[in-house]
Amino acid sequence: MKTRLLALVAAIGLGFGLAQQANLKACFIYVGPIGDVGWTYAHDEARRAAEKAIPGLTTQYVESVKPADTLATVDRLVAGGCNVIFTTSFDFMDQTLEAAKKYPNVIFAHASGFKRAPNMLTYMADFYQIYYLNGLMAGALTKSGKVGYVAAFPIPELKRHISAFALGVRAVNPRATVNVKWINAWYDPVKAREATEALIAEGNDIVAFTEDTATVIQTAARRRVPSFSHYNSMYKYAPDYVVSGQLVDWSVIYIDILKKVQNGTYTPKNLENVDYWWLARERAVMLGAQVGMPINPKFEPALKQATMVVNGKRVSVYDRVMELYKDIQSPNPKWDPFTGPIRDRNGVLRVPAGRKMTVKELNEMQWVAPGVVGPVPDEPK
Amino acid sequence: MRLEPLPNPSPLRSVGVTLLALGLAFALVGGVFWAYGLGPLEAYRTMLEGTLLDPRGWQEVLRRTIPLLLIGVGLSLAFRTQFYNIGAEGQLLLGAVLAAGVALFLPLPPALSLPAMALAAALGGALWCGLAAWLKNRLSVNEILTTLMLNYVAQSLVIYLINGPWRGKDVRGYIYSDRFAEHQQLPVLLGTNVHWPTLALGVVLALLLQLLLFRSTLGFRLRVVGENPGAARYLGIPQSRAFLVVALITGGTAGLAGFGEIAGIHHRLIEPTQLSSGYGFTAIIVAWLARGHPALVLLTAPLMGLILAGGDVLKVALNMPFRIVDVFSGVMLFALIGSELFLHYRLRLR
Numbered sequence: 001m002k003t004r005l006l007a008l009v010a011a012i013g014l015g016f017g018l019a020q021q022a023n024l025k026a027c028f029i030y031v032g033p034i035g036d037v038g039w040t041y042a043h044d045e046a047r048r049a050a051e052k053a054i055p056g057l058t059t060q061y062v063e064s065v066k067p068a069d070t071l072a073t074v075d076r077l078v079a080g081g082c083n084v085i086f087t088t089s090f091d092f093m094d095q096t097l098e099a100a101k102k103y104p105n106v107i108f109a110h111a112s113g114f115k116r117a118p119n120m121l122t123y124m125a126d127f128y129q130i131y132y133l134n135g136l137m138a139g140a141l142t143k144s145g146k147v148g149y150v151a152a153f154p155i156p157e158l159k160r161h162i163s164a165f166a167l168g169v170r171a172v173n174p175r176a177t178v179n180v181k182w183i184n185a186w187y188d189p190v191k192a193r194e195a196t197e198a199l200i201a202e203g204n205d206i207v208a209f210t211e212d213t214a215t216v217i218q219t220a221a222r223r224r225v226p227s228f229s230h231y232n233s234m235y236k237y238a239p240d241y242v243v244s245g246q247l248v249d250w251s252v253i254y255i256d257i258l259k260k261v262q263n264g265t266y267t268p269k270n271l272e273n274v275d276y277w278w279l280a281r282e283r284a285v286m287l288g289a290q291v292g293m294p295i296n297p298k299f300e301p302a303l304k305q306a307t308m309v310v311n312g313k314r315v316s317v318y319d320r321v322m323e324l325y326k327d328i329q330s331p332n333p334k335w336d337p338f339t340g341p342i343r344d345r346n347g348v349l350r351v352p353a354g355r356k357m358t359v360k361e362l363n364e365m366q367w368v369a370p371g372v373v374g375p376v377p378d379e380p381k
Numbered sequence: 382m383r384l385e386p387l388p389n390p391s392p393l394r395s396v397g398v399t400l401l402a403l404g405l406a407f408a409l410v411g412g413v414f415w416a417y418g419l420g421p422l423e424a425y426r427t428m429l430e431g432t433l434l435d436p437r438g439w440q441e442v443l444r445r446t447i448p449l450l451l452i453g454v455g456l457s458l459a460f461r462t463q464f465y466n467i468g469a470e471g472q473l474l475l476g477a478v479l480a481a482g483v484a485l486f487l488p489l490p491p492a493l494s495l496p497a498m499a500l501a502a503a504l505g506g507a508l509w510c511g512l513a514a515w516l517k518n519r520l521s522v523n524e525i526l527t528t529l530m531l532n533y534v535a536q537s538l539v540i541y542l543i544n545g546p547w548r549g550k551d552v553r554g555y556i557y558s559d560r561f562a563e564h565q566q567l568p569v570l571l572g573t574n575v576h577w578p579t580l581a582l583g584v585v586l587a588l589l590l591q592l593l594l595f596r597s598t599l600g601f602r603l604r605v606v607g608e609n610p611g612a613a614r615y616l617g618i619p620q621s622r623a624f625l626v627v628a629l630i631t632g633g634t635a636g637l638a639g640f641g642e643i644a645g646i647h648h649r650l651i652e653p654t655q656l657s658s659g660y661g662f663t664a665i666i667v668a669w670l671a672r673g674h675p676a677l678v679l680l681t682a683p684l685m686g687l688i689l690a691g692g693d694v695l696k697v698a699l700n701m702p703f704r705i706v707d708v709f710s711g712v713m714l715f716a717l718i719g720s721e722l723f724l725h726y727r728l729r730l731r
Contacts (some may be wrong), residue, residue: 068655076698153555378548
């Protein structure tokens with residue numbers, strides 16, 4: 001009798017739970033405008049894809065939210081009935097944690113951070129492997145041996161990406177340098193343009209970047225300098241000059257999270273250890289000038305002609321990129337750019353031979369690889 | 382049709398013209414809403430419901446009113462004296478810098494640290510603006526240019542500090558300073574971001590400056606300098622002294638606004654664009670609307686605060702682009718400055 005009563009109570013409870021999840025409302029707080037054609041645009045595309053893919057899901061977004069306004073925005077969203085709130089920038093980390101404490105029954109998901117709570121998970125689609133592949137191509141295409149890099153903030157994410165890129169460049173051209181300019185902004189087309197023009201004036205003949213606009217590509221193309229697409233398909237802005245790039249598909253992560261919330265796998269009590277670290281293997285990131293075009297055909301001949309030495313054998317850069325790209329997309333990738341021995345640019349051994357960097361180490365990386373030129377704040381000596 | 386100058390426009394005319402300009406601005410922005418596919422009335426209703434009819438909305442309006450009020454009272458005084466300070470944003474930043482400096486590096490007894498931070502902030506803003514006044518007096522450099530340019534210098538200074546010597550210990554590559562201690566943070570109304578001591582300070586300053594301007598010899602001199610520089614010279618009122626005084630006052634209040642923002646909300650020195658949301662520029666509209674009466678800023682600052690908070694509501698509730706707030710302030714300033722003509726001229730139809 002007692003057990004039957006319990007079962008009944010449980011069933012009712014479950015029924016309630018299901019009824020609640022049937023009208024799942026996911027809300028997105030963006031750091032930039034959805035028209036940035038970079039980071040925020042990519043998140044918004046994924047939001048729309050998730051809404052299409054999951055029946056019963058409604059979504060809402062707020063763009064260009066300043067970290068100081070995060071809590072006020074969360075207040076409004078929760079009042080509007082959001083059960084899941086995605087805060088899509090590292091900048092929102094502390095405020096998201098605060099909001100998670102204030103609303104223990106709402107699920108929070110914070111992109112690219114490292115603080116979690118029972119009702120707050122973290123997620124990231126990371127590019128470092130793809131950056132290495134782009135580095136290989138940049139190393140093959142530069143004639144001056146100087147590769148420019150426009151970078152937003154000197155956070156571990158960027159140090160990881162710039163280092164992976166530089167390792168790639170140097171694997172092809174051991175004397176080449178990657179010259180970094182920090183613009184201290186995610187979205188600032190003016191600063192991005194100034195940095196690009198300065199880099200080109202200093203003799204860099206190919207540029208890559210990590211910030212949220214297509215400015216670098218447009219500026220570089222005007223000077224006939226090749227560049228790499230970042231976050232979204234930016235091929236269309238300069239079809240003659242975009243070599244390849246790193247592309248993201250956040251929708252695979254959003255759909256996975258939201259389905260698991262819907263079917264009850266994720267509750268506001270069990271997210272303390274949920275951290276998505278998705279790469280090419282999960283199809284969260286891709287190599288390409290645009291989706292479906294890993295390498296711009298205009299640059300294929302040059303990349304096939306350029307060669308590099310891998311394990312004592314001479315191979316074309318094109319083949320090497322394709323081989324590695326195939327590997328990291330496989331269920332069990334064998335290769336990783338941060339496989340030791342790796343020394344930082346000051347000569348300190350950072351990854352011993354035979355070991356790969358862990359996700360935690362990648363997330364906290366403060367050193368940069370050899371070949372990176374320019375001041376790097378917080379670099380360990 | 383011709384324009385006829387009015388030698389002595391009545392205060393009533395000034396109120397009427399201002400209200401008409403505001404009405405025109407709201408109508409024009411209504412047109413923007415309509416073009417965006419929203420009913421203008423519906424949009425305005427949403428704005429009001431999300432701000433004035435909602436306790437959470439009130440706190441947002443107040444939070445944004447505080448810096449606008451503090452900067453606005455100083456600017457209204459400065460504009461009255463025809464000292465066109467466009468650099469309140471930079472003065473706010475300098476105030477924040479000095480307040481942060483005191484908080485981070487000056488070991489003080491807890492009871493003294495907030496007053497010391499406020500004092501340092503006022504001093505920082507005042508000196509930053511005083512620099513422009515000095516250049517104007519000494520070398521006749523236009524203060525519109527210098528104050529505007531000094532904004533960028535202040536921004537770069539903040540970035541340099543948080544990127545270099547003042548960078549926090551556990552910031553993971555981001556650029557901001559360490560967090561202030563509890564006793565270095567302004568008290569807030571429970572559960573909100575409204576740092577009330579700064580709000581009270583703003584109200585007091587508005588009334589004090591109103592008294593100063595209309596009930597004191599100094600105020601009389603400032604008004605004469607503003608309204609008729611020739612007469613001021615004839616009366617032997619030193620123009621340069623007047624400029625320096627207003628510069629120190631307007632810079633000082635802007636510095637206090639910077640103190641409020643970092644001691645009340647951010648609790649650390651952060652990037653300039655995050656720190657202030659352009660309050661130094663928005664306050665220009667606030668001051669212009671007040672037509673040279675610091676006390677009237679008590680009305681115009683909440684109005685602009687309402688528009689800023691209402692813009693956020695539009696962003697969240699109707700998914701309008703975030704630039705809508707800029708459109709709002711831009712159209713408003715345009716209408717106000719355009720209306721200036723009708724303050725001093727009458728339109729005659731023949």
